[in-house]
Amino acid sequence: MISLAGRDLLHSWGKFVFTGVGLGLLIGVTLSMAGIYRGMVDDAKVLLDNSGADLWVVQQDTLGPYAESSSLYDDTWRSILGMSGVARAANVTYLTTQIRQGEHDVRAMVVGVEPGRVGEPGQPGYLAAGRQITRGHYEAVADIASKFKLGDDVQIRRSHYTVVGLTRRMVSSSGDPMVFIPLKDAQEAQFLKDNDAIAQQRRRTAENPAFNRPGTPGLLNAVIASQSANPFVNAVLVQIEPGRAPEEVAEPIRRWKRLQVYTRAQMEGILVGKLIATSAKQIGMFLVILAVVSAAIVAFIIYTLTMGKIREIAVLKLIGTRNRTIAGMIMQQAVGLGVIGFVVGKIAATFWAPIFPKYVLLEPGDAARGFAAVVVICMLASVLAIRAALKVDPAEAIGG
Amino acid sequence: MKRILSTNGRTLALIAVLVPLLVLFIYVALRSGPLAPIPVTVTTVENRAIAPALFGIGTVESRYTHKIGSTAAGRIKRVDVQVGDQVRAGQVLGEMDPVDMDQRIAAQTSALMRAEAAALAAEAQVQESSARKAYAEKQAVRYEKLLQAHAVSEEGASMKQQEHQIAEAGLAAARANLEAARQELTRIHAERAGLHQQRANLRLVAPVDGLVVAREADPGTTVVAGQTVVEIIDPASLWINVRFDQLRTSGLRAGLPVQIVLRSRAGQKLPGRVLRVEPLADVVTEENLAKVVFDMLPKPLPPLGELAEVTVALPELPPAPVLPSATVQRVDGQLGVWMIRDGAPHFAPVKLGTTDLDGRVQVLDGVEVGEQVVLYRHRAIDGGSRIKIVEHVPGVSP
Numbered sequence: 001m002i003s004l005a006g007r008d009l010l011h012s013w014g015k016f017v018f019t020g021v022g023l024g025l026l027i028g029v030t031l032s033m034a035g036i037y038r039g040m041v042d043d044a045k046v047l048l049d050n051s052g053a054d055l056w057v058v059q060q061d062t063l064g065p066y067a068e069s070s071s072l073y074d075d076t077w078r079s080i081l082g083m084s085g086v087a088r089a090a091n092v093t094y095l096t097t098q099i100r101q102g103e104h105d106v107r108a109m110v111v112g113v114e115p116g117r118v119g120e121p122g123q124p125g126y127l128a129a130g131r132q133i134t135r136g137h138y139e140a141v142a143d144i145a146s147k148f149k150l151g152d153d154v155q156i157r158r159s160h161y162t163v164v165g166l167t168r169r170m171v172s173s174s175g176d177p178m179v180f181i182p183l184k185d186a187q188e189a190q191f192l193k194d195n196d197a198i199a200q201q202r203r204r205t206a207e208n209p210a211f212n213r214p215g216t217p218g219l220l221n222a223v224i225a226s227q228s229a230n231p232f233v234n235a236v237l238v239q240i241e242p243g244r245a246p247e248e249v250a251e252p253i254r255r256w257k258r259l260q261v262y263t264r265a266q267m268e269g270i271l272v273g274k275l276i277a278t279s280a281k282q283i284g285m286f287l288v289i290l291a292v293v294s295a296a297i298v299a300f301i302i303y304t305l306t307m308g309k310i311r312e313i314a315v316l317k318l319i320g321t322r323n324r325t326i327a328g329m330i331m332q333q334a335v336g337l338g339v340i341g342f343v344v345g346k347i348a349a350t351f352w353a354p355i356f357p358k359y360v361l362l363e364p365g366d367a368a369r370g371f372a373a374v375v376v377i378c379m380l381a382s383v384l385a386i387r388a389a390l391k392v393d394p395a396e397a398i399g400g
Numbered sequence: 401m402k403r404i405l406s407t408n409g410r411t412l413a414l415i416a417v418l419v420p421l422l423v424l425f426i427y428v429a430l431r432s433g434p435l436a437p438i439p440v441t442v443t444t445v446e447n448r449a450i451a452p453a454l455f456g457i458g459t460v461e462s463r464y465t466h467k468i469g470s471t472a473a474g475r476i477k478r479v480d481v482q483v484g485d486q487v488r489a490g491q492v493l494g495e496m497d498p499v500d501m502d503q504r505i506a507a508q509t510s511a512l513m514r515a516e517a518a519a520l521a522a523e524a525q526v527q528e529s530s531a532r533k534a535y536a537e538k539q540a541v542r543y544e545k546l547l548q549a550h551a552v553s554e555e556g557a558s559m560k561q562q563e564h565q566i567a568e569a570g571l572a573a574a575r576a577n578l579e580a581a582r583q584e585l586t587r588i589h590a591e592r593a594g595l596h597q598q599r600a601n602l603r604l605v606a607p608v609d610g611l612v613v614a615r616e617a618d619p620g621t622t623v624v625a626g627q628t629v630v631e632i633i634d635p636a637s638l639w640i641n642v643r644f645d646q647l648r649t650s651g652l653r654a655g656l657p658v659q660i661v662l663r664s665r666a667g668q669k670l671p672g673r674v675l676r677v678e679p680l681a682d683v684v685t686e687e688n689l690a691k692v693v694f695d696m697l698p699k700p701l702p703p704l705g706e707l708a709e710v711t712v713a714l715p716e717l718p719p720a721p722v723l724p725s726a727t728v729q730r731v732d733g734q735l736g737v738w739m740i741r742d743g744a745p746h747f748a749p750v751k752l753g754t755t756d757l758d759g760r761v762q763v764l765d766g767v768e769v770g771e772q773v774v775l776y777r778h779r780a781i782d783g784g785s786r787i788k789i790v791e792h793v794p795g796v797s798p
Binding site for chain 1: 410411413414417418421422424425428429435455456457622624626627628644645647648684685709724725726728729730732733735752755756757758759761775776777778779780792793795796797
């Protein structure tokens, strides 16, 4: 049996393929938009994955450390380490700041970790180049997205750091690259004001007669020293013993240490549900509109294609072709167009995804759903065209 | 016939477009996203000796700091030295206002002279009394002889006897007077000397040869007892107070060679050694403290309080299986490395030993020398991951 659809297609294959490619680019945009949405959610999730923590211990009544600021004394982790079910605990600080390197600067999330404790929570889990931090000061491990290279000298506040290692996909929930530095430096970076501010603060303190008493010469120095200390961290990351339920370990810490503890599920809820909620909804909304528009365009294209050969269809009807055959032809063409479009779209999306400044995650599941949607839309659109085609009067083939 | 050929040509053209598209699609589907193999780089377990090292930061300090000030509250009269001056031991650096001290010394001097005069008078009195006594004694002896010859009355003789005794008592009194005058003289001498001492104490004197590093009060300022006016250090006694993270201070001991990098002279490594490890650690910062000295003092001298980075080289350890610490990962609560067996990654739990500052770690247990281990990776791997061994992880410039 001769395939009517194939025959018709061969008749004007150039037009067909180019329509398919055009459609494909549109589908590619839709897939990319889905990828951008997924990438956004994934950024939030890798932040949690990379921290390697099962529990986040933060200041009471805060949503810290990512969604709100939180501060704990830096010796809190010891008492948490003593709680039942806690396998490992580590201090961590987070600070989003501009990191200067020579002329330009990069927005990054500076993470303070205990140096040299490989495999502890908070540490970069794996590297793409270089080595982990070994010295207690002035070394940094940066994410590739920051564009830093091994051996680069970067400046955070007043200190200079040497980049000794590179990571990949270690980003904050807003997609900023992470830069790991030793905890003590990070505490300083978070707290330390610029030199002018420090000088002014000293002057103010010195002018305050309560702190600068003539009879007690050492008092002023003691006050200034106490003003420039920072015994705080933002969170304590906890890994629990295998076989323990996170909530079961978290509850005693909440109750007896009077600190807020979030489990992985709660943290994901905070990040995805609160921190990136609005921007994710924004993208999601755009994705929905784009999908609807794409569907409409696909439908119109197929309808127009069919209407373009209404005279040929009339001829077919005139020579007694069955309606089923005509309907099959239209539907096969529509689905074929959809498949070409999807293939082109998937290829295009894959090739342009890495160029985006933020992460674009193209999930195979999304691709499969997209494929199903494209096929369904094409079939639905062809139904309209089929209705129009079947209604055509065979007389039009000779008349008109 | 012609019609068929043209149909075949079109079919071929369509296939020529669709087949590459399909091939590209399959390539894209398999080579990107979660299905793609993970690019990794590998390294081999080496048997080598590592030299662990400690890294700490510290500040330049002076071993001996002399804070010179007044021992009593008072006003500063003058300060003779400026910051940066070299001073010698015993040099007067400044002086406190003596208020009435000089007048009191003058009064004591006068009192001394009066006491000296009094002592002279007392001496003269002793001479006079002894002359009187000598005469009375002679008279008494003569009358005694005359009485025996019955030339004088008994009354006359006993009167002379009495006169003699009175003269004796007078001499004793004069001698006592002299002694008192001498003691008074000594007292006033001592008092005057004390005042001189106090006067000298108002001078601020350098106890050692040194360098003036601070001049904290200027003439006219009233200072309390003990408040520093001038601070002197011994420049030869500069050392660095270094803080080491307690986690990695095992093996730190006196005498170890170190390399010192001063913040103002980055890139210039100065040799030195650990002078001593402090018996007291910093409880709050959880750091151990040590003092490090320069082998040779840098010229010009670094300012006190300058930041310095200190790297202590520890003795080399005997050779053992060694891996870069970037290979180590924690999976399900266990530290381990991903070993490559038959081209697929297998997780091998390891026990780690000492690390060095270059990121190498001794593996005590879990891997054998010569085995291949995943070093860098494009993304996290698990047991089911397909991997592709590459030279550099994509995105990292060689």
